[in-house]
Amino acid sequence: MPTNKLSELSTLTYEVDQFDEIVTTIFEKLKKFQYDAVESQKTLNILVATNYLIKHGATGFVDEFRKYIYMFKKYEGLETKKIYEDVVMQAKFDGNL
Numbered sequence: 001m002p003t004n005k006l007s008e009l010s011t012l013t014y015e016v017d018q019f020d021e022i023v024t025t026i027f028e029k030l031k032k033f034q035y036d037a038v039e040s041q042k043t044l045n046i047l048v049a050t051n052y053l054i055k056h057g058a059t060g061f062v063d064e065f066r067k068y069i070y071m072f073k074k075y076e077g078l079e080t081k082k083i084y085e086d087v088v089m090q091a092k093f094d095g096n097l
Contacts (some may be wrong), residue, residue: 006052013057023064026050030071047072 012018029046053061065072 006049007056009049010053010057013053013061019058019060022053023061027068027071 009022013022026046026049030043050065054065
């Protein structure tokens with residue numbers, strides 16, 4: 001996600017209505033996670049945006065996401081898993097597997 005889009009999103013978090021909508025959207029997207037190529041990339045983008053919002057958005061984000069830290073723990077290996085899947089797919093394509 002481009003930095004200017006993240007910056008716009010973080011600015012919206014200072015508006016009460018937008019804050020609630022953003023938090024709800026993030027949680028709904030993270031609850032539905034699936035390990036396939038397209039959904040993994042979407043989830044990684046949401047996690048990157050969430051990380052940015054925690055650092056640059058309204059201070060309420062830290063409090064909101066602290067309550068749901070258990071949800072983020074299941075994503076710890078996501079990037080490693082995606083890299084592994086990409087390597088395996090490339091190896092199959094190249095005929096090395």
